[in-house]
Amino acid sequence: MNNRPSRASGDDRPERLPWTSPEPLPGRLLGIDAGGSATRVVLVADGQVTRRFTAPPMNALLSADLTDRLAELIGAADADAAGIGMPGLRSPADAASLGAELTRRAGLPVRVAWDGETAWLGAFGTAPGIAVFAGTGSGAMGCDGERRARAGGHGFLLGDEGSAYWIGRAAANAALRWEDGMGGSAALRDAVVAATGRDLAGLIEDVHSHPGERGRLASLAPVVTALAAEDEAARRIASAAAGHLAELASAVSRRLGPLPVCGMGGVLSAPVVWDRFAELTGAIRPLAPPEVGAALLAGGARV
Secondary structure (H helix, E strand, O other): OOOOOEEOOOOOOOEEOOOOOOOOOOOOEEEEEOOOOOEEEEEEEOOEEEEEEEEOOOOOOOOOOHHHHHHHHHHOOOOOEEEEEEOOOOOHHHHHHHHHHHHHHHOOOEEEEEHHHHHHHHHHOOOOEEEEEEOOOEEEEEEOOOOEEEEEOOOOOOOOOOOHHHHHHHHHHHHHHHHOOOOOOHHHHHHHHHHHOOOHHHHHHHHHHOOOOOHHHHOOHHHHHHHOOOOHHHHHHHHHHHHHHHHHHHHHHHHHOOOOEEEEOOHHHOHHHHHHHHHHHOOEOOOOOHHHHHHHHHOOOOO
């Protein structure tokens, strides 16, 4: 596999950060938001995003060569410090250990946190609030200024409700139920077959033969949300996803009290999911994406 970053179009146009800091962020800060479909990276200097690019997916539980890949990515970036939001981290000790090893190998300060924490930093810029993220996986992180709480982020085998993977799995299940005469819809079955390029028997074989390849099912999420306007089975899945994501916000709110809610990630870019989620939570859009939150982490922002 080629682990070198791929450049995004227009990634060298300066982009001012959406808030002002009382003190300028120090140096050239690399922000890395690891994810299940791609890893998004920014370089921030003088209060501006000066470069954006993407790298292959990474996850602390699923990527065997994680440290090597991150060290290579950091070493090629010409940064003074780096911050990383990483899915799959189960404790602050795990984050600190990974950060210490990368600091040693890269020769510059590297701070590592759970990806929900950097999502929150990007969403609110350290102000109180609850950030709900829904990409390949899902989770929520909140902070009231003193206390913090998290919900979800337990991985595709035991959680990630409302995520792209969850939606894709629900779509594949609905397609199989239609074939068995137990529900679903013909339209959803046809859409699943067309999107995967496999009949249902082949899809079953693929998923069970390569269970860790989450993209196979996660790629069905936009198919479902697009079909929801005309198909009841797809609409039920999209509405259920929004409900699961709202439950994440509620779980954090029960511990921290009422706070503004922000939603981010590819799943919540679909109007059919966002509208229901916003109806349930009063959610707003984030100030900045998680990779910018990771750059704030590199600059010393507290999580």
